[in-house]
Amino acid sequence: MFRKKLSLTERLEALREATDLGEGLVSPAEHAALARVADAAAERRALSGEHTVVGFFGATGSGKTSLFNAVVGEDLGKTAARRPTTSSPLAAVWDPAGSEELLDWLQVEDRRNRTGDFAPGAGPVILLDLPDFDSVEPEHRAIATRLAGQVDVLVWVTDPEKYADSIIHDHFIRPHASHSSVTLAVLNKSDRLTAEDARRVSASLEQLLVDDGLKKVSVIRTSARDGSGIDDLRKAIAKVASAHSAQQARIEADLRTVTAPFVGRQSLKEPTATDKRRLDDHLAEAAGADRLAAATAAAYRKRLGQKTGWLLTSWLLRLRADPLKRLGLREDADETGVHRSSIPQLDASGRAVANRGVRGYAQAVSAGLPDRWASAVVDQTEQIVDSLPEDLDRAAARTKLPAQPSRAWGLFTVVQWLALVAALVGIGWYLLAAFLPGVLYPFMDEIIPDIEGWPIPTLLIVGGLLLGIVLGMFTGVFGLAIGSGVKHRTRRALRREVASISQEKVVEPLLAVRARYLEFLDAIRRAAGNAGN
Numbered sequence: 001m002f003r004k005k006l007s008l009t010e011r012l013e014a015l016r017e018a019t020d021l022g023e024g025l026v027s028p029a030e031h032a033a034l035a036r037v038a039d040a041a042a043e044r045r046a047l048s049g050e051h052t053v054v055g056f057f058g059a060t061g062s063g064k065t066s067l068f069n070a071v072v073g074e075d076l077g078k079t080a081a082r083r084p085t086t087s088s089p090l091a092a093v094w095d096p097a098g099s100e101e102l103l104d105w106l107q108v109e110d111r112r113n114r115t116g117d118f119a120p121g122a123g124p125v126i127l128l129d130l131p132d133f134d135s136v137e138p139e140h141r142a143i144a145t146r147l148a149g150q151v152d153v154l155v156w157v158t159d160p161e162k163y164a165d166s167i168i169h170d171h172f173i174r175p176h177a178s179h180s181s182v183t184l185a186v187l188n189k190s191d192r193l194t195a196e197d198a199r200r201v202s203a204s205l206e207q208l209l210v211d212d213g214l215k216k217v218s219v220i221r222t223s224a225r226d227g228s229g230i231d232d233l234r235k236a237i238a239k240v241a242s243a244h245s246a247q248q249a250r251i252e253a254d255l256r257t258v259t260a261p262f263v264g265r266q267s268l269k270e271p272t273a274t275d276k277r278r279l280d281d282h283l284a285e286a287a288g289a290d291r292l293a294a295a296t297a298a299a300y301r302k303r304l305g306q307k308t309g310w311l312l313t314s315w316l317l318r319l320r321a322d323p324l325k326r327l328g329l330r331e332d333a334d335e336t337g338v339h340r341s342s343i344p345q346l347d348a349s350g351r352a353v354a355n356r357g358v359r360g361y362a363q364a365v366s367a368g369l370p371d372r373w374a375s376a377v378v379d380q381t382e383q384i385v386d387s388l389p390e391d392l393d394r395a396a397a398r399t400k401l402p403a404q405p406s407r408a409w410g411l412f413t414v415v416q417w418l419a420l421v422a423a424l425v426g427i428g429w430y431l432l433a434a435f436l437p438g439v440l441y442p443f444m445d446e447i448i449p450d451i452e453g454w455p456i457p458t459l460l461i462v463g464g465l466l467l468g469i470v471l472g473m474f475t476g477v478f479g480l481a482i483g484s485g486v487k488h489r490t491r492r493a494l495r496r497e498v499a500s501i502s503q504e505k506v507v508e509p510l511l512a513v514r515a516r517y518l519e520f521l522d523a524i525r526r527a528a529g530n531a532g533n
Contacts (some may be wrong), residue, residue, distance in 0.1 A: 006529055008248055012041050013257055014526035018259075021520040025372050030261065037258045040150060041251045048103040051095075051124040052241040055147055058157030059168055060132040064520075066224035067157055068092075068129040071234055076112050079515075088131065089143060095124035099443045102126070106150055111485070119238030129238075150173060152183045152246040153237065159189040160203045163205045169212055177213025178260070179253040182246050184220065184236050185209055191223035208359050252529070259528040265521060268368040268514065271507075275364040276499075279506060282357025284498045286350045287392040289491050299489035301480065303405055308412035310472035311420050354392065355385050358506055365510045373517045380509050389507050395497040401490055412475055416468055423464030429457035 006014075019034040026034075069075045069118045089108040093099050096113045098131045103111055108128065130147055131140035148154065156173060158165075174281030176183065187205055202219045220236060222229030240246050301481050302320060362381040363506040366374040433448055448455050 001090075006526060007253060010249075011529060012038065012045075014259070014523045015255060018520055018523035018527055021516055021523060025376055025516070025520070026370075027372065032257050036149065037251075037254045041254065044107055044150070044247060044251065045350065047105055048098045048124070049247060050175040050244075051093075051126050052106050052122075052153060052246045053104055053106065053126045053128065053245075054149035054153040054155060054237055054241070054471075055130055055149045056129045056155045057130055057133055057144060057148060057158055057168075057172065058188075059134040059159075059162050059165060062159045062162060063224050064132070064157040065129055067186065067188050067222060067230075067233075068127065070222075070224045070227065070230045071237070072114070072127060078272055089147065090129045092127040092129075092299065093124075094118040094122075094126075096416045097124075099124065099126060108480065118241070119234060119298070121243040121246060122238040122255050125241050132396070133172055134165070136150055141190050145172075148176065153240050154179060155184045155186060155233075155237070157186045157188050158205065160187070160201050162326070163187060163201065164208060169208060173214070174212045176253070176257070179250065180215045181219055181249045182240065182253060183214060184233070184240075185214075185217050186229075186233060187219050187221050189223060189225075190221035191226050191228060210287055255527055255529070258281070259524050260331055262521065262524045262528075263528050265370075266368060268518070269452045271361065271511070275361055276502070276507065279357045279361040279502055280495060280499045282353050282360070283388075283392060283506075284491075284495045286354035286357070287387075287494065287498055289494045289498070289517055290405050291495055292401075293491040296490040297483040299401075301483045305472075305476060308409050308416065308471065308475035310468040310469070311416050316331040331345075351385075351389070354388050358385055358388065361506060362510055365514050369514065369517060373513065376513045377510055380513055384509060386507055388474070391501050392498070394422040395494065396500045398497050401493075412471055419464040419467040419471070421464070423468070426457040426460030426462075426464065429460070 015034065015038045015183050019031065019038050023029055024031075050146035056064050056068045057421070058067075068090075076090060084198060088110060089106070090110045090112070091106075092112050092114055093103075093116045094117060096111075099111075100319060103126070106128070118127075128147065128151060131137075131143050132149075133141055135141055135144075154176060156168065158168065162168070185205065187198075187202055190201075193201060198221055202221055206217070209219075220229055220232050222233055246366055294334045327335065358381055362377050366377040428446070448457060450456060451459065
């Protein structure tokens with residue numbers, strides 16, 4: 001795939017973005033390195049872009065200062081009574097105009113301006129003689145370490161005795177292994193070796209540099225005493241300076257170094273729909289989906305019985321508490337989210353079920369994340385499980401509960417009343433005939449007529465009572481069947497609310513940590529110079 005080459009400005013912006021995203025989620029040392037490179041690059045670019053800063057680094061006894069003086073062309077130490085040893089940086093400056101702020105940033109106070117040009121076409125150059133990096137004085141080592149991260153060009157000065165010293169390789173050269181394009185390696189005091197030994201030691205040093213990770217770095221053999229190799233070193237410095245790209249090359253090398261630990265990390269596995277469904281299953285169980293569905297179905301049957309049952313017994317149902325009201329639930333969904341149910345808070349078992357679901361999903365989210373990012377997921381998980389009982393209660397309150405029978409059942413209520421009225425008419429008929437027999441005797445045959453031998457009042461009484469009982473039994477059986485559907489719909493509705501709650505309160509916060517890591521990696525890749533077009 002075609003890759004667009006990012007500008008240095010874009011890469012530094014990406015590094016700053018990665019630094020912000022990684023705060024608290026990468027190790028303090030890694031975050032400090034990211035911030036240091038971002039700050040140093042921004043500060044260096046704001047200062048003189050014309051000057052090339054070249055730092056001479058070496059161990060005690062390597063002849064670094066003598067070599068520095070030889071390259072400068074004068075023993076600058078003789079003119080500085082306050083600098084008997086290389087205890088503080090000394091700068092030799094060619095074309096000093098505009099170098100003051102740069103040297104202030106480098107914290108170099110001892111400055112010696114030079115006349116003329118360092119070399120034809122080299123442009124403004126600043127050479128720094130730095131304290132020995134193996135000094136017993138911690139302050140000296142700190143200065144050398146700091147400036148190794150600030151200068152544009154690094155000149156590593158060794159000698160035949162200490163060229164393989166672990167201090168220079170482990171603590172200085174290897175950490176700057178990606179800086180080959182702005183690194184010069186010098187084997188000083190080569191006059192003490194025979195020509196054959198000098199070639200052998202140079203080859204050995206080159207191999208050590210390759211082992212350190214540097215590429216295409218040749219060793220320049222010098223001697224401050226007889227002047228051999230000094231011109232070669234001056235030409236090498238001038239070549240780097242004349243390209244006027246050392247500053248950018250140094251910053252690019254710093255970017256490669258600081259992003260290297262993160263580039264190439266494996267891609268993450270996306271949490272699956274199965275992971276989300278498993279989470280919802282656990283939360284629905286913890287929220288009491290079955291209990292709520294059963295209560296809704298029971299409330300539906302109770303209300304249907306009250307509405308369509310036999311009027312002589314259905315009133316007894318009103319004496320029983322409504323299952324939903326007992327739980328503090330309403331049929332209508334609470335869209336405001338402020339209503340609380342009276343469902344008991346999750347017990348230990350319910351909490352365990354909910355926590356198991358959340359932690360299982362958190363495990364899927366953190367799969368492949370580095371330890372610190374995975375720990376951030378764990379921390380977020382602990383915050384989530386603390387608020388889960390209230391969230392699940394809110395899910396129950398937000399669920400629309402189909403516990404109210406439809407108005408169509410009102411027809412059965414009308415029929416029940418008609419049946420009761422018919423029975424009462426029959427009873428009243430007989431009472432009238434019984435209490436007023438003398439008055440009604442002449443009309444008895446007409447007052448209590450019959451049909452096929454069955455007195456009409458009897459038919460009204462028996463028919464009204466039987467019709468009421470049969471209708472009550474019918475609607476009761478029918479209510480059981482409908483209640484099963486109500487139970488299913490309620491469970492499904494609560495699961496929808498639980499799924500919404502889990503998405504908002506569990507999935508999104510946990511995925512936010514994962515997304516932040518992916519954004520961090522993307523910023524790191526862009527800082528390293530990689531970006532898709």
